[in-house]
Structures are given as structure tokens and as C-alpha cells.
Amino acid sequence: MVAVPRLTNLYSRVEPGPDGEEESILAIEGTAPFPFRLEHPEPLVWQVRAGAAVNMYTGPLEVRDGIIREVLVEEPGAGEVSFKVVLQTETEVFTTLEEGPPARAVLRFSREPLKKFYRGRRVVVDPGHGGGDGGFRGPVDLWEKDVVWTTSRVLAGELKRLGAEVVITRAPEENPSWQERCAKVTADTSLFISLHTHGAEDRNVRGAAVLYNPRAEGGDVLAGLVLEEITAKTKIPGRGIRPCLDLAVLGDRQGLLVETVTITNWVDEGILRNPYFHRKLAVATVNGFFHFAQKG
Numbered sequence: 001m002v003a004v005p006r007l008t009n010l011y012s013r014v015e016p017g018p019d020g021e022e023e024s025i026l027a028i029e030g031t032a033p034f035p036f037r038l039e040h041p042e043p044l045v046w047q048v049r050a051g052a053a054v055n056m057y058t059g060p061l062e063v064r065d066g067i068i069r070e071v072l073v074e075e076p077g078a079g080e081v082s083f084k085v086v087l088q089t090e091t092e093v094f095t096t097l098e099e100g101p102p103a104r105a106v107l108r109f110s111r112e113p114l115k116k117f118y119r120g121r122r123v124v125v126d127p128g129h130g131g132g133d134g135g136f137r138g139p140v141d142l143w144e145k146d147v148v149w150t151t152s153r154v155l156a157g158e159l160k161r162l163g164a165e166v167v168i169t170r171a172p173e174e175n176p177s178w179q180e181r182c183a184k185v186t187a188d189t190s191l192f193i194s195l196h197t198h199g200a201e202d203r204n205v206r207g208a209a210v211l212y213n214p215r216a217e218g219g220d221v222l223a224g225l226v227l228e229e230i231t232a233k234t235k236i237p238g239r240g241i242r243p244c245l246d247l248a249v250l251g252d253r254q255g256l257l258v259e260t261v262t263i264t265n266w267v268d269e270g271i272l273r274n275p276y277f278h279r280k281l282a283v284a285t286v287n288g289f290f291h292f293a294q295k296g
């Protein structure tokens, strides 16, 4: 009797493909080469059916890298495992197989739709406070002006990697007025993002919130999508979305004020020390705006 290959691992990451362009890859690993077929049953869904048994955690895998949204693993019958890959956008896919060990089936999704969206797009990133204005302070020692500076740098880097033209409104120790910050928004600017943290007297309050320009069409939808990405990706609780009158000076242009955490809460302050948190925040913001544009 021939042993059925067992699938032992599933992972996703962004990495350069054979031509050097970044791809969103999904890898399925097994103890031996396994037969599989790829189907596209409905828009935004790809289904992998593998002739194997499953020997790993089968809960949903939330990817949210801008192209792959999530992967659902099911065992419809003995000797078959199905992977339902839900995408954020339609894109090209091709597969590669490695004999192993471990044997590996890799789905490679092009990230071109995301790059195409951001290429040449002007985004103004505004790190709140600065200089003599520290903003809120965490219970240990972090200042809002410094943590939002870190997030801004990471966000700017992520946007530039996708080909966007990024303008940061201040130098590390400057504190321009709100008017000066908003003056960086030109006619060809797509988005203004001001980064802050929330602060509360009640030290138990924690979480992220997204404020939007009430004069921009669909601003509430955009804020909701960005907050959804942030909470899903960072596991920070959401404190909701609300209109922000200060952003109305942008006219009908999209503007967001993101309160990334509540710095006065000791858990949230601790999270700010993790460099991956700033990266996840940046990716979530980038994906939220892309998702909004996809919805038309």
C-alpha cells in the first residue's frame, strides 16, 4: 500500500520572483510530491485541490499583503485537501513545484496591480507634533512625536517601494502648524495621512481609530477599510472611525488622521517598541487605500 503524502506546512510571504519582481507567494509543503490542480471558481477566488492528507493547523490564514487576503483550508474527503485562496484583486498567477524534501507546491501571484495603483501617485505623510510639542506620553517613556515619526518613515518607505511619490511634512525636530502641514497637499495629491496616537486619562483605554475628511466622497468608507486592515493585521482593538473637521481644509481630497494606538495604555505603549508593528501599520494603511480604490 502506498502512503498518501501528508501536508505539513502552509505559509505566505512577499519575495522576489524569478524576474526579480516581488510576488505574493503561497507555499504548501508535504512529506512527498503530491498531485494538485488549480481552479478559479469565482472572481477573486483560487482553489487548490491537493491529493494528500493534512497534518497541520487548518484554521484560516490571514495574509493581507495587498494581494492575498486569506487562505481557508478544508478537507472535503479522505485523501483530498482544499485551499481556498481569497484575493484582494484579480492578478496573474503561476505555480512551481519542487520535489523536495520537503515537496513544495508554490502559487506565485503578481503584485503588479498594487504597484500599478501606487506608481507615480503623490501621498503626503504627516507625522504629528514634533520639536517642543511631544504630544501624548506613554506610562513608561515613549512620546507620541517620536513613535509617529517612526511609523511615518516606515510608511514612506513602503509607499516608495511601490513607486509612489512621498512627501513628509516635517523634519524630526520640527513642529509646523496644521496649515503648513496641509499646504504640502497639491492638486495632484491622492492622499494625506496624518499619524498620531490617542491619549486618555483612563489608562485602560486602548486601541486604534481612523478619522476622515467629511468633505471627501467615501471618506468614511476609506477610514473603515483602513481600520479593518489595521485591526486584522496588528490585532490592536479598533476604537472606530469618525469625521475630523480639521481635515475639511483639504476640500474634496481624501485625508485621514490615524490614531495608531492609545499610547497612555501600557500594553499599547509596549507594542510601539516592536519594529514589526510599525511595518504592519504601514502595510495595513497602504492596503486599505488600495482596497478603497478597487471598490471604485
Ligand SMILES: [Zn+2]
Pocket: 128, 129, 135, 136, 144, 195, 196, 197
Ligand atoms: Zn497627536
